[in-house]
Each structure stands twice: as C-alpha cells, then as structure tokens.
Amino acid sequence: MKHSIASPSSVGWVMYQKCTNGLPLYDYWYRLILNRDVLMADETRVQVLKEDGRNAETGS
Numbered sequence: 001m002k003h004s005i006a007s008p009s010s011v012g013w014v015m016y017q018k019c020t021n022g023l024p025l026y027d028y029w030y031r032l033i034l035n036r037d038v039l040m041a042d043e044t045r046v047q048v049l050k051e052d053g054r055n056a057e058t059g060s
Helices: 008-032
Strands: none
Touching: none
C-alpha cells in the first residue's frame, strides 16, 4: 500500500473541519467558564506543618 489511510491531505482536512466547525462551541464554553465565580476548587486535605497556633496533626 503506497499511502496510509491518514494521508497528509486527509489529516489537514480533518483539522480544518475541526477548527472551523468547532469554534462556535469552543467560544460558547469559553464564555460560560469565564462567567463563573469559581473555576476550580481543590478540596484535598493536607496536614498542617509548623503553622502558628496550630498542631502539626491538624488537617487543613
């Protein structure tokens, strides 16, 4: 087989379609995310070490 299924021209076409047809959806999600009060919250508990007024075993 001389050419693979994903030839450079087909890859270029797929990327072009993805970018041009996907932009409205990308813009929608971008605006939706930026209008939020909180974008991300990490609620992982960590052990407090050497913090004034707290025991080393205290979770924060």
